[in-house]
Amino acid sequence: MKHRILSVAAALGLASTIMLQPAYADIGVGYVYVGAKTDGGYNQAQDAGRLEMQKAIPGAKTNALENIPENAQVSQAMQRMISTGDKVIFATSYGYLPYALDLAKQNPKVVFMHCGGAKLAPNLGTYFADMFEAMYLSGIAAGKAATNGKIGFVAAHPIPQILQDINAIELGAQSVNPKATVTVVYTGSWNDPSKDVAAVNTLADQGVQVIGVHVDSPIAVIGAAQKRGIKVIGYHFDDMKFDPQGWLTGGYWDWGPIMTQVVKEVEAGTWKSQPVFGNLKSGAAKLAPFGPSVDAATRTQIMDKKKAIEDGKLNVWSGPIYSQDGKLLVPAGSTLPRPQVDSMDFFVKGVIGSLK
Amino acid sequence: MTFDLLIGLLSVALLTATPVLMAMLGETLTQRAGIINLGVEGQMLVGAAAGFAATHSSGNPWLGLLVGAAAGLMLSTVHALLCLQLGVNQIASGLALMFLGNGLSSYYGTPLVGQQIDGFTNMAQGSLAQLPLIGHFLAQLTPTVYLGFVLVVLCGIFLYRTQWGLIWRAAGESADALHMLGRHPGLIRLVAILIGGAFSGLAGAALSVDYTRTWVEQMTAGRGLLAVGLVIVARWNPWLVLPVALIFGLSEALSLRLQSTGADISPYLLGTLPYVVPLIVLLLSYRASQRGTAMPQELAGVFRGMA
Numbered sequence: 001m002k003h004r005i006l007s008v009a010a011a012l013g014l015a016s017t018i019m020l021q022p023a024y025a026d027i028g029v030g031y032v033y034v035g036a037k038t039d040g041g042y043n044q045a046q047d048a049g050r051l052e053m054q055k056a057i058p059g060a061k062t063n064a065l066e067n068i069p070e071n072a073q074v075s076q077a078m079q080r081m082i083s084t085g086d087k088v089i090f091a092t093s094y095g096y097l098p099y100a101l102d103l104a105k106q107n108p109k110v111v112f113m114h115c116g117g118a119k120l121a122p123n124l125g126t127y128f129a130d131m132f133e134a135m136y137l138s139g140i141a142a143g144k145a146a147t148n149g150k151i152g153f154v155a156a157h158p159i160p161q162i163l164q165d166i167n168a169i170e171l172g173a174q175s176v177n178p179k180a181t182v183t184v185v186y187t188g189s190w191n192d193p194s195k196d197v198a199a200v201n202t203l204a205d206q207g208v209q210v211i212g213v214h215v216d217s218p219i220a221v222i223g224a225a226q227k228r229g230i231k232v233i234g235y236h237f238d239d240m241k242f243d244p245q246g247w248l249t250g251g252y253w254d255w256g257p258i259m260t261q262v263v264k265e266v267e268a269g270t271w272k273s274q275p276v277f278g279n280l281k282s283g284a285a286k287l288a289p290f291g292p293s294v295d296a297a298t299r300t301q302i303m304d305k306k307k308a309i310e311d312g313k314l315n316v317w318s319g320p321i322y323s324q325d326g327k328l329l330v331p332a333g334s335t336l337p338r339p340q341v342d343s344m345d346f347f348v349k350g351v352i353g354s355l356k
Numbered sequence: 357m358t359f360d361l362l363i364g365l366l367s368v369a370l371l372t373a374t375p376v377l378m379a380m381l382g383e384t385l386t387q388r389a390g391i392i393n394l395g396v397e398g399q400m401l402v403g404a405a406a407g408f409a410a411t412h413s414s415g416n417p418w419l420g421l422l423v424g425a426a427a428g429l430m431l432s433t434v435h436a437l438l439c440l441q442l443g444v445n446q447i448a449s450g451l452a453l454m455f456l457g458n459g460l461s462s463y464y465g466t467p468l469v470g471q472q473i474d475g476f477t478n479m480a481q482g483s484l485a486q487l488p489l490i491g492h493f494l495a496q497l498t499p500t501v502y503l504g505f506v507l508v509v510l511c512g513i514f515l516y517r518t519q520w521g522l523i524w525r526a527a528g529e530s531a532d533a534l535h536m537l538g539r540h541p542g543l544i545r546l547v548a549i550l551i552g553g554a555f556s557g558l559a560g561a562a563l564s565v566d567y568t569r570t571w572v573e574q575m576t577a578g579r580g581l582l583a584v585g586l587v588i589v590a591r592w593n594p595w596l597v598l599p600v601a602l603i604f605g606l607s608e609a610l611s612l613r614l615q616s617t618g619a620d621i622s623p624y625l626l627g628t629l630p631y632v633v634p635l636i637v638l639l640l641s642y643r644a645s646q647r648g649t650a651m652p653q654e655l656a657g658v659f660r661g662m663a
Binding site: 036038044066183185186192194197199201203217223224352353356 | 371478570573579609624625
């Protein structure tokens with residue numbers, strides 16, 4: 001008798017858990033990428049998020065278009081997705097914003113998600129994450145690896161996000177190597193592997209021993225650094241396999257949880273237009289695995305700092321911070337206000353490069 | 357220190373300039389026979405994609421260069437068909453070729469993105485690097501840089517020192533005269549288009565297989581179009597292709613070097629150097645020359661809408 005009651009209870013319990021699990025109907029989710037989804041960089045990170053979301057929500061039918069330039073073509077691509085019934089569209093490239101805003105107005109029942117944290121509309125949300133925290137930690141590895149203190153950085157454009165990365169690397173490196181400098185070379189393009197290689201060679205000729213990068217695909221930079229025997233800090237994606245010996249660590253995006261959350265909310269009708277910002281703690285901007293050349297002491301040091309950042313005990317932008325020309329920007333004991341982080345327009349002391 | 361600086365600049369310049377140099381040589385040959393091909397960019401892209409694919413599957417970068425050249429040649433047959441057979445305007449056909457090559461390479465190249473190749477053996481580990489003074493410099497250069505030098509010499513000798521070169525140039529100066537001599541300017545132009553295509557394809561493969569060891573859509577980033585423009589700066593002379601390509605490469609190397617020394621100049625302004633400097637050279641050479649632009653006479657017809 002006792003057994004029977006138990007089994008009935010168990011059956012009821014099982015039934016209730018089945019019923020409580022919301023039954024997701026098929027939902028169409030469109031993804032538009034500016035490059036190839038295997039670029040080992042920005043676009044592959046977005047696509048990894050798509051795959052993760054799809055795994056979490058089996059009813060999601062995703063539809064991904066690659067190599068869509070930031071012009072009227074992206075409108076056509078998104079329109080095609082809407083006409084095939086997609087209810088959520090991830091416009092993953094920054095320059096898609098005006099086109100996504102336009103289409104959002106015309107299609108109030110479709111939810112648009114733009115990557116970059118720029119603007120909101122009633123049915124357009126935005127998502128982004130603080131990569132500078134992972135760059136600060138990578139800077140520690142760089143500062144240790146660069147015995148002469150010389151770190152280089154190949155950047156696409158002088159925009160706040162990239163200035164954050166460069167400054168964070170310099171601050172991280174300084175924390176272990178007071179003479180550390182970061183020399184910046186801009187390619188003026190998100191996608192110009194030839195110029196990426198020329199930039200690496202130029203920096204290598206200057207004696208740089210570690211190189212960081214922020215262009216769409218870091219692969220060309222990693223390959224060129226390997227040829228010159230320089231260590232690298234990765235960006236966007238875990239690219240260690242391209243040069244395990246030269247790989248120190250880096251930062252990569254994990255968009256899966258944010259994308260899953262958005263699609264679930266749209267399904268459940270609870271989605272609200274608001275910015276979704278992740279960081280090291282939320283896991284949207286992660287520290288990449290260490291390469292074999294990073295010694296145990298450095299790893300421990302970095303992991304301790306990582307924990308401090310996650311626990312809110314360490315702020316990357318806490319003073320004293322001096323600007324490139326030696327002016328005190330953030331006094332000791334205070335931190336740079338968030339709006340000034342988001343609109344960063346300065347280099348910290350120790351960075352060699354132009355802001356124009 | 358100054359010596360190191362110059363050596364560094366020169367090696368970055370040569371590496372950067374090599375694909376452009378190869379594309380310029382091909383377009384020089386094509387234009388000397390009286391045909392303009394604006395599709396160099398597209399030919400470079402299919403060459404880069406096909407060359408990368410061949411290297412990736414075979415592991416042999418030399419095969420990659422060969423396949424790249426073949427791919428460029430194949431795309432150029434479209435230009436030959438449109439211009440020589442169907443009498444389509446060369447400017448329109450060339451532009452169409454550029455977009456066709458871009459689309460084809462992006463489409464077929466998608467599975468190649470994010471793939472890794474080893475390329476040529478790093479010469480920094482070879483015996484070349486042991487040479488005093490210039491050993492380090494020579495070791496920075498890659499096989500395609502040396503191939504580029506060889507091609508300049510071969511093209512220069514061919515155009516100016518062989519009978520076929522004379523006939524080739526005659527096709528570009530006066531097709532009618534050549535015809536009266538019993539030659540076939542049409543045939544020479546066909547070969548000129550195909551050779552130009554092969555050179556562009558090789559240029560693209562040099563970029564993907566050797567220099568960057570990566571494939572990504574639109575990786576030529578306008579260098580094919582630039583090469584067409586630089587042919588004019590080099591006055592349609594293969595010997596001048598080397599210094600002109602080097603001027604481009606040096607300007608790019610210098611713009612990056614100035615950035616890395618912390619010069620407070622906008623990187624965008626510095627980024628125009630590789631385009632502004634050749635323009636100035638063009639202007640100076642045009643003013644200094646008694647013989648005008650040195651343009652092959654038959655090309656004038658293209659702009660009068662006769663071709």
